[in-house]
Amino acid sequence: MNGEIPGTPNGDVPSLGDIMPKGGVGGSCSEGYRVKLEIFEGPLDLLLYLIRRDEIDIYDIPMTNITGQYMEYLDIMRMLDLDIASDFLVMAATLIYIKSRMLLPPEEREEEEEEEYDPRMDLVRQLLEYRKFKDVATQLQAMEEEREKLFRRAEQDNLPKGEQPALDVGIFELLSAFSEVLKRSDAGKLREIVEDRFTVSDRIVYILGMLRKSAAIKFYSLFTDAASRTEIVVTFLALLELMRSKKVRVRQERAFDPIEIITCSA
Amino acid sequence: MNDIKTIIEALLFVTGEPLAPKDIADILSDGERVRTRDVMNAIDELKAEYAGTGRSFAIENIAGGYRLHTLPRFERWIAKLFKQPTKSRLSQPSLETLAIIAYRQPITRVEIERVRGVNVDGVIRSLMDRGLITIRGRKPVAGRPFLYLTTREFLEHFGLKDLGELPMAEELRKSITRTKETTLEVNSSGAEGSTDENRPAGREDS
Known part of the structure; x- marks a missing residue:
């Protein structure tokens, strides 16, 4: 999605004759998708809107009514040719499920429970919780606006830090260190269940974040936490990219010392 | 004592x-130990001075x-002077996500x-890019x-001293949504599923 690397080598500049807007021009392709979603931020947002608009008691939601309204909105969105995120469809299914549950006669297991079981309960909890965060988000926004009126001293770059560069590490040393990491990871117990999705740019942010906290990080420490081979590879690619764009340098004190990564101060 | 105050002013x-x-x-502390308490007292004095003499600036207590x-x-x-248009504000989805992370940290993407x-x-990606959240462990x-956490930059962005200053902090830290996962962890005891994992990890230091 957003995996573009700053300054990819093949500089294929579109010729002037090339007017056809092909799929994704630069990084803007993902923007269109986000704009579409902004009508309602999500299914919960839409439900809260319907509840507010029709002055519905949130603790006693008329399921038939609200499901109908909700589906109507999905239809409108479909008509406008908006990309309906799967989250909206999941909620539609949930609503229909709750609605049908309420039509069914109560099950036996409810006798055991003290309180009467209401199939809407989970949804109501979720709505209430989401609404609280929505309110707080509004407050945060106000705080953000207040902050904009205050100014502080601008960043300075005149603070020199005396540090001598040690041995720079070549690409082959780095690759062999990398293959060590991969070998080690094979031995370990790697499982992939819930997949965290990585892109090189994610990992760049991650590495830079680590470097913000400490001046130098050990090469191996980048991978100690890795849950999958893909992650190791992507992290390594991110490191290479950072080196290429001269954001970081890789060095070691002496040969066979642990390899370290530092930011390029210049 | 007077001296400490002016040195602090210079540092700030x-x-x-x-x-x-x-x-x-x-x-x-140059030879003899200066206590944190003395520093804070001196800063209070400075604060009062600035306010009393109508300065154009003030000292704030932010992000620790x-x-x-x-x-x-x-x-x-x-x-x-800066000819700078207003800083790009956070979008509504960003604010909501940030709020959830702020109150429930450390938290996973699925939980958000x-x-x-x-x-x-x-x-999440754009919040990471802006340095407002970070990954800390799994x-x-x-x-x-x-697991995602808010950063010190987050506190600064909203002018907070620490996470305790968030609006409705007590109320929002507790989860009211009972999910399969939390019920399991809480070994299906009754009522509100308020697990310990939801307690914020205090203020960010770095």
Whole structure:
């Protein structure tokens, strides 16, 4: 999605004759998708809107009514040719499920429970919780606006830090260190269940974040936490990219010392 | 004592990042030990002085440190000086996601999505890019998902001293949505599923 690397080598500049807007021009392709979603931020947002608009008691939601309204909105969105995120469809299914549950006669297991079981309960909890965060988000926004009126001293770059560069590490040393990491990871117990999705740019942010906290990080420490081979590879690619764009340098004190990564101060 | 005050003023004058009282004390300790308490007292005096003499700036306590900033009413002129349009504000989805992370940290992506009801991949990425959140470790459950936390920059962005200053902090830290996962962890005891994992990890230091 957003995996573009700053300054990819093949500089294929579109010729002037090339007017056809092909799929994704630069990084803007993902923007269109986000704009579409902004009508309602999500299914919960839409439900809260319907509840507010029709002055519905949130603790006693008329399921038939609200499901109908909700589906109507999905239809409108479909008509406008908006990309309906799967989250909206999941909620539609949930609503229909709750609605049908309420039509069914109560099950036996409810006798055991003290309180009467209401199939809407989970949804109501979720709505209430989401609404609280929505309110707080509004407050945060106000705080953000207040902050904009205050100014502080601008960043300075005149603070020199005396540090001598040690041995720079070549690409082959780095690759062999990398293959060590991969070998080690094979031995370990790697499982992939819930997949965290990585892109090189994610990992760049991650590495830079680590470097913000400490001046130098050990090469191996980048991978100690890795849950999958893909992650190791992507992290390594991110490191290479950072080196290429001269954001970081890789060095070691002496040969066979642990390899370290530092930011390029210049 | 008088001396300490002016030195602190000089230190605050040159730094843009919040200065922790302990760091100031360390700098001031030259031979004999200056206590953090003395530093804080001196800062209080400075604060009162600035307010009393109508200065255009003040000292704020933010993200665990002290910093000078200009007063809001000078915004108009300073903005002209920098010729900078207003900083890009956070979008509504970003604010909501950030709020959830702030109150429930450390939290996984899936847990955030459970509250918001939508995918938060893109939002998380942009919050990471802005340095407002960070990854700290992984949750020891299947798949070892990343745990997200707010950063010190987050506190600074909203002008907070620490996470306790968030609005409705007490109320929102507790989860009211009982999910399969939390019920299991709480070994299906009754009522509200308020697990310990939801307690914020205190303020960010780095």
